Amino acid sequence: xxxxxxxxxxxxxxxxxxxxxxxxxxxxxxxxxxxxxxxxxxxxxxxxxxxxxxxxxxxxxxxxxxxxxxxxxxxxxxxxxxxxxxxxxxxxxxxxxxxxxxxxxxxxxxxxxxxxxxxxxxxxxxxxxxxxxxxxxxxxxxxxxxxxxxxxxxxxxxxxxxxxxxxxxxxxxxxxxxxxxxxxxxxxxxxxxxxxxxxxxxxxxxxxxxxxxxxxxxxxxxxxxxxxxxxxxxxxxxxxxxxxxxxxxxxxxxxxxxxxxxxxxxxxxxxxxxxxxxxxxxxxxxxxxxxxxxxxxxxxxxxxxxxxxxxxxxxxxxxxxxxxxxxxxxxxxxxxxxxxxxxxxxxxxxxxxxxxxxxxxxxxxxxxxxxxxxxxxxxxxxxxxxxxxxxxxxxxxxxxxxxxxxxxxxxxxxxxxxxxxxxxxxxxxxxxxxxxxxxxxxxxxxxxxxxx
Amino acid sequence: xxxxxxxxxxxxxxxxxxxxxxxxxxxxxxxxxxxxxxxxxxxxxxxxxxxxxxxxxxxxxxxxxxxxxxxxxxxxxxxxxxxxxxxxxxxxxxxxxxxxxxxxxxxxxxxxxxxxxxxxxxxxxxxxxxxxxxxxxxxxxxxxxxxxxxxxxxxxxxxxxxxxxxxxxxxxxxxxxxxxxxxxxxxxxxxxxxxxxxxxxxxxxxxxxxxxxxxxxxxxxxxxxxxxxxxxxxxxxxxxxxxxxxxxxxxxxxxx
Numbered sequence: 117x118x119x120x121x122x123x124x125x126x127x128x129x130x131x132x133x134x135x136x137x138x139x140x141x142x143x144x145x146x147x148x149x150x151x152x153x154x155x156x157x158x159x160x161x162x163x164x165x166x167x168x169x170x171x172x173x174x175x176x177x178x179x180x181x182x183x184x185x186x187x188x189x190x191x192x193x194x195x196x197x198x199x200x201x202x203x204x205x206x207x208x209x210x211x212x213x214x215x216x217x218x219x220x221x222x223x224x225x226x227x228x229x230x231x232x233x234x235x236x237x238x239x240x241x242x243x244x245x246x247x248x249x250x251x252x253x254x255x256x257x258x259x260x261x262x263x264x265x266x267x268x269x270x271x272x273x274x275x276x277x278x279x280x281x282x283x284x285x286x287x288x289x290x291x292x293x294x295x296x297x298x299x300x301x302x303x304x305x306x307x308x309x310x311x312x313x314x315x316x317x318x319x320x321x322x323x324x325x326x327x328x329x330x331x332x333x334x335x336x337x338x339x340x341x342x343x344x345x346x347x348x349x350x351x352x353x354x355x356x357x358x359x360x361x362x363x364x365x366x367x368x369x370x371x372x373x374x375x376x377x378x379x380x381x382x383x384x385x386x387x388x389x390x391x392x393x394x395x396x397x398x399x400x401x402x403x404x405x406x407x408x409x410x411x412x413x414x415x416x417x418x419x420x421x422x423x424x425x426x427x428x429x430x431x432x433x434x435x436x437x438x439x440x441x442x443x444x445x446x447x448x449x450x451x452x453x454x455x456x457x458x459x460x461x462x463x464x465x466x467x468x469x470x471x472x473x474x475x476x477x478x479x480x481x482x483x484x485x486x487x488x489x490x491x492x493x494x495x496x497x498x499x500x501x502x503x504x505x506x507x508x509x510x511x512x513x514x515x516x517x518x519x520x521x522x523x524x525x526x527x528x529x530x531x532x533x534x535x536x537x538x539x540x541x542x543x544x545x546x547x548x549x550x551x552x553x554x555x556x557x558x559x560x561x562x563x564x565x566x567x568x
Numbered sequence: 569x570x571x572x573x574x575x576x577x578x579x580x581x582x583x584x585x586x587x588x589x590x591x592x593x594x595x596x597x598x599x600x601x602x603x604x605x606x607x608x609x610x611x612x613x614x615x616x617x618x619x620x621x622x623x624x625x626x627x628x629x630x631x632x633x634x635x636x637x638x639x640x641x642x643x644x645x646x647x648x649x650x651x652x653x654x655x656x657x658x659x660x661x662x663x664x665x666x667x668x669x670x671x672x673x674x675x676x677x678x679x680x681x682x683x684x685x686x687x688x689x690x691x692x693x694x695x696x697x698x699x700x701x702x703x704x705x706x707x708x709x710x711x712x713x714x715x716x717x718x719x720x721x722x723x724x725x726x727x728x729x730x731x732x733x734x735x736x737x738x739x740x741x742x743x744x745x746x747x748x749x750x751x752x753x754x755x756x757x758x759x760x761x762x763x764x765x766x767x768x769x770x771x772x773x774x775x776x777x778x779x780x781x782x783x784x785x786x787x788x789x790x791x792x793x794x795x796x797x798x799x800x801x802x803x804x805x806x807x808x809x810x811x812x813x814x815x816x817x818x819x820x821x822x823x824x
Contacts, residue, residue: 176746370719371668375633379673382637403633433749438765502762505629505754506714511745527631540759541630548635552621552642554587554758561585562617564596568603 123205123336130340137347141420144458147482148413155366163516168361173514177427180245183238187274190235191354193228197281201336211288214302222303229285229307236278243271253426256435258445263424266349273345277338283331286312287324296321353423357515360421363414364516369507372524378403378532404528407490408454409482411522418517419451428509428519434502441502443509443519449494450522460487491526500526501538569614569650578651581606581613584666584679586659587622588789594796595658595789601818602658602682608821609694613656619646625661628669630755637673640665644675655679658814660715660788661753667720681716683726683787683813690732690817697732701819703811707736709781711772711795712747713788726787729813733820738779748772750798752790773798776808784810 153160166172171188175181200213214221246254246267254267289312291299316327346352353360381401383389405411428443429435435442460468461480469478470486478484503523510518530536547556572579583606588595606613621643628636647655655677657663666679680688689695708730716722723744730737742748751761751768761767772795776784784799786792795810 368664368668368720370664370715372628374669374672375637376672378633378637382634382641386638386641388641404631431746433751433768433771434762434764436748437768437771439762440764441762498762501759502764503754504714504749504751504756504768506749507718508714508746508749511718524629524631527629528633529631531631532633537631538759541632541755544626544630544755544758545632545635548622548624548627548639552639553591554622554626555591557591559591560618561590561620562615564585564590564599565603565615568600 117208120206120208126337126340127202127205130344134343134347137344140458140462141347141352143462144454145413145416145420147408147454147457148411148416149409151363151412151414153363159366160362160364163361163364164358167514167516168358171514173516176512176514180242183241186231186234186238187242190228190231190278193224193231194277194281196224197228198336198339201332204332205336210298211300211302214300219303222305225285225302226306229281229305232278232281233307236275239271239274239278243268246271253430256426256429256442256444258442258448259424259426263350263448266351267424269345270349270351273338273342277335277342280331280333280335280338282308282311284328284335285331287316287319287328287331289313290316290319291321291324291328294321294324296324350422350424353421353515356417356421360417361516363417365518365521369510372505373521375403375528377401402529403532404530405522405525406492406529406533408450408457409485410529411450411525415450415518415522415525416454418519418522419447419454421515422447422451422517423515424448425514427512427514428517431508431512433504433506433508439498439502440496441499443523446495446499446519446522447517449491453489453491453494456489457482457485457487461485495526497530497536500530503527569616569652570619572614573650579612579614580653581611582647582650582652582655583613583615584655584657584659584662585615585620586657586662586789588793589658590620592789592793594792598658598789598792598812598814601812602814604818605686605689605695605814605821608818609689611689611694614652616646621646623662623665625665626755626758628665629753630758640670640673640675644670644673647675647677653678656682656685658682658787658789658812660713660719661790664715664719681720681722681787683716683729684722686729686813686817687725690729695817696822697817697820698822699734699820701816701821703733703735703783703816703820705735706782707738707780708733708783708785708816709738709740709776709779710743710785711740711750711776711791712744713786713791714747714749714753716787717747718745726785726813729817730785733816735783738781740775740779742775748775750788750791750794752788752794757790757793767798767801769794769798770801771798773802773804777802777804782808783816784808785813785816786810787813 171185174184200211203212204210245251285305285308288299289308292301316324384391408416424444426444432441432443464480466480468487469480469484473484500523505520507520510520544554547553585599589599622639623643624636624639627639655666660681663679663681666677690697710727710730749768750772784795786795792810792812799805799808
């Protein structure tokens, strides 16, 4: 009875806290600009099935792809056992599904066990890949400190989940063999039927019950810890990969989206349309993106989905040749800035209200936010202007994150709003404007045909 | 084009030459090779001549959206005056802007890149490959330009053009969707590199040398410039030649 009450209290507390955290993520994503979804809806669902559910792009690197698949499959199928843990925890039962499902129960738990062992092995391999092998993408400057620890914490949590399952199932097997009360037969599970007797064979009934209960609680508590750890870690991709893939751009990668607000201005400039006489000209228009408010909600979702695997950075020609640009860092910077802004708004830090909008009773919101900082404090010009727009990062991302879109929006802010950027580009701009070619030359455009 | 229009004629193909193809000495060779192929295949084509403008690609990628859209709208206005079936261009950047970016500004044109168009001509028997050109017997590797490869998912057409040659074709370590950029895209062509350990074209040149290929087939004027510089830096210009697909085909076909 005490166990049941404790179980309920912990569960309610964990879910309430998780709700608060996921609501924070939701609100932070809403700081961005809403986007109108274009294109074929069925293609979006196909992407979710193939790329998110089917992990199609993970298999481009087949070794990590395969091991990641083990962890993923174990994660999904263990949820079945988790349902039973909740039933047992609330009603004080013990493995009620066994008598209902019979042989099928034995099969499902066996499958969970086999996948858990594979996931355990995969996790050990991932830990050594991260910490022992010198795989460059795990050792870039942006991976120092918290991101490195974060990656390891997740893996340790995964190990403890599997240890919990094996303790609980292994001890259960031995107790069943002893004919202990409550521990009714479930059929022999694939792994614990031999692992249990091997590890816990000589223990007394009391000790075995202790091991079984400890494993049960360990597994359950780690699941709740995991749920609440995700929103502060890089590991949100387990949920967000699905919406992220759904909302990803469907058009050709080569296309850089049109700025429709610029189109209006250019049409007026070329005399193609008349300016709207009622238009408010008091404020200079802002073009491009300076901060998270200017980015789209899809960009921000991208940032929370990024699990810092670094496939983008590993493929980036600028990064490969030693430039500062790292597409992964761009995503991490956007997320960090989003967290910072979100926290200030949640805490209603009124000193972050823009000077012009300060007044009694005004609450800090995304519409009056100005803390004197922006994405440009985190992302330097050197990074932005090293990009070749080659789309290698976009191609490399297993969950369709698009760092290039953010880089382009920030370049646009630099050029269009600040009139800043590499001075090398000015002759090219002038040439296009004045002579309609990328170089200013005295020869005629079709001079080449004279000596055909 | 203006002359043809005045005579009331509308050609099948509008050959979009592009800035590099018009002004850059190296790219002009590609332009001429492509014209040679068009003539050999008896294609009814025209160029815009003085009326052609930069598509705006480097301006947009540098972040200068105003300049891009100005240039784009002027081109769209010019092109809308004329009748033709398709635009063919030897520049992946021009191709990409026409195909993916002009529609948002009201410019809907059918456009093909010359690597696809050459494949078409070969498949239709419009040109006959003899394989007796400069590249005969040489090992060739193909460099995927970003805006034909990843940008537009065209990986097979250029390779099929090369397959018509009967040469030994090898792939670089990073090819197709994993292909490595030459370093020119995103308007990098027009600026100095940001600080780093080496230039991107040097990295690519090393990869080319690893294949042992004697000829690199490219399909972008900016890639050609970059790769030639990279190969020169490695002092390997005597061992490796960078050629456009059009140059290879023009030199390996029956002259009609």
